[in-house]
Amino acid sequence: MEARLKILTSATKLFTTQGFAKTSLAQVAKEAHVSKALIFWHFESKDDLFRTALKTSLEPFSIDVVELLDGLDPMAQIQKLVDLYYEFVSQNIYSVRFLLSLVVREEKNLDDLLERTIELHRIYCNMIADIVQTGCEQGAFRATLVAETEAALIMATLNGVLVQGFLDGTEPRDPGPLLDQLKRSLRERLLAAPPPLADA
Amino acid sequence: MEARLKILTSATKLFTTQGFAKTSLAQVAKEAHVSKALIFWHFESKDDLFRTALKTSLEPFSIDVVELLDGLDPMAQIQKLVDLYYEFVSQNIYSVRFLLSLVVREEKNLDDLLERTIELHRIYCNMIADIVQTGCEQGAFRATLVAETEAALIMATLNGVLVQGFLDGTEPRDPGPLLDQLKRSLRERLLAAPPPLADA
């Protein structure tokens, strides 16, 4: 099981950067230093290769993140989640790019993968909503907040920061000022009492 | 110049929904009710057709929006801009989807189109920054705001809301609660004095 892995790795990389249609099996074969025919020995079809490759590249999305939040107060938990999200995204920029492109264009024949991504997204969103809810009940956050809506906007902003990273040039950049700005605005928006104002 | 336009229209639609690679000229020809050969009479190559089609579909991005903001106070201007942005996006959902997919995947051979999109984005961002700056100077907004950073986060959030729309299902939806939430959070974050709180 040596060549199979090389094929899978090359395929993931190429599909991720170029998309399904633009990536030929000849290209995959060349990159993996095997013959085209070998790809068909290991995988039923180009489609099968594609699904397998993507499933592999999706695995890391299943990080268990809950334990990392233990013992933190709600605001710290949210800020930690923001950092974790961006960290994960930075480390899996290939897969993220690809999945996002699946969302934006509505490529067919892989609804299951998309479903899974959306499901994970929802889980993440619910986690934030729970934290917000707890924060409200503890009196740390404003009582007027609607947890679900607030969480949804936070997630949207996170994705927006991500897209922005794609927009303004080189990708594997550091979080940049946008993430800081997001965290600052979250403090101002969520906390019941204004923070010590330790910026200027 | 009848068939040329039909070709262009069909091509734009197909390229936009399916992408460049997945769209064959046979498909374009069928959709436009012309022969494949005619496409090559009107356009040098598939590539040429692609560029021409996209240039056409990009035109509406050049909306002149400034006049619509005249006479409004800074907060109203920003909220208006938010609405206009989403409105424009809703009405050009095809092109937006496509352009976003260009940003996410880094498709080659059309750097000029991308450049133009990014430039427009920057212009929009600067407009918001200017308004925030004015708001601060007028005393309507908090004096501690950094206009550029604040504007960048707002744009990021707008794009995030857009992506979210793609994520959770049917696309040509109404703004939904996310935009309202964004505008609410902007009031809370930007305004110097808390608003009359006309929600609960």
Place this chain on the structure above:
DNA sequence: GTCTATATACAGATAGAC
């Protein structure tokens, strides 16, 4: 300007030797 017919290239996929 618009068509039919065709050239040429390359894609995914198979056959069969080793």
Place this chain on the structure above:
DNA sequence: GTCTATCTGTATATAGAC
């Protein structure tokens, strides 16, 4: 398991009639 050689379909692009 891995290869070379090949089949088959379809894509872009051209030739030439009308």
